[in-house]
Amino acid sequence: MTVLHSQRLRYEPMSEDHFDGLRVLNGDPEVMRHISGRPETAEETHATIARVQARWREHGHAWWCLIEVDTGELVGAGCIQHLGHDPANPLEIGWRLRPDRWGRGYAIEAAERMARFAFDELGAPLLRAICAPENLKSARVMERLGMRACGHETWHERDVLAYEIERTTWLARSGNKAE
Numbered sequence: 001m002t003v004l005h006s007q008r009l010r011y012e013p014m015s016e017d018h019f020d021g022l023r024v025l026n027g028d029p030e031v032m033r034h035i036s037g038r039p040e041t042a043e044e045t046h047a048t049i050a051r052v053q054a055r056w057r058e059h060g061h062a063w064w065c066l067i068e069v070d071t072g073e074l075v076g077a078g079c080i081q082h083l084g085h086d087p088a089n090p091l092e093i094g095w096r097l098r099p100d101r102w103g104r105g106y107a108i109e110a111a112e113r114m115a116r117f118a119f120d121e122l123g124a125p126l127l128r129a130i131c132a133p134e135n136l137k138s139a140r141v142m143e144r145l146g147m148r149a150c151g152h153e154t155w156h157e158r159d160v161l162a163y164e165i166e167r168t169t170w171l172a173r174s175g176n177k178a179e
């Protein structure tokens with residue numbers, strides 16, 4: 001299980017150690033509005049952690065908890081996982097932050113770091129992302145990452161906007177040379 005670092009964040013593979021912080025994050029209706037539409041229960045948080053741990057063991061990538069280096073607080077979560085949880089599908093990148101940390105650039109900082117992990121360390125040819133059509137803040141992170149909009153698709157039985165970026169496009173962006 002891979003720990004990552006960026007300027008202001010540490011990325012810890014999600015585990016039961018993060019339960020309290022995840023309860024605050026996933027129990028917040030504002031965070032979950034465009035994801036499931038309702039806060040996660042404590043039982044669901046335990047189940048999420050168990051599923052994520054299994055994915056880390058099976059695939060070597062899944063969800064990280066985002067720890068703010070300055071405070072040690074869990075301020076968000078991010079993922080690289082198979083879209084639709086099906087290994088036949090391309091990798092998906094995703095993010096969520098505690099509302100009191102919105103507007104600081106943490107999501108784009110995490111997106112850049114997780115994308116680098118997917119392209120450099122996993123050798124992904126393509127990275128996709130999906131969001132609810134009305135989730136403008138998340139769409140802005142995708143655009144800042146250099147992803148292009150692919151229109152409406154259905155995932156998890158919901159209408160979503162899909163975005164993607166190819167490895168070649170990623171490498172052509174300044175600062176993303178292959179290591």
Ligand SMILES: CC(C)(COP(=O)(O)OP(=O)(O)OC[C@H]1O[C@@H](n2cnc3c(N)ncnc32)[C@H](O)[C@@H]1OP(=O)(O)O)[C@@H](O)C(=O)NCCC(=O)NCCS
Pocket residue numbers: 030031032034035094095096097098101102103104105106107108109130131132135137138140141
């Ligand atoms: C989606 C989500 C993570 C985006 O959070 P965010 O704070 O808007 O995104 P960032 O952390 O990248 O911050 C960008 C904002 O910070 C500002 N900012 C401040 N300091 C910055 C810095 N050092 N670097 C970059 N941006 C900075 C930017 O100007 C931008 O503000 P703007 O959107 O008003 O122009 C957040 O809205 C969220 O958690 N939503 C709920 C969960 C969710 O829907 N997740 C996505 C599911 S698809």
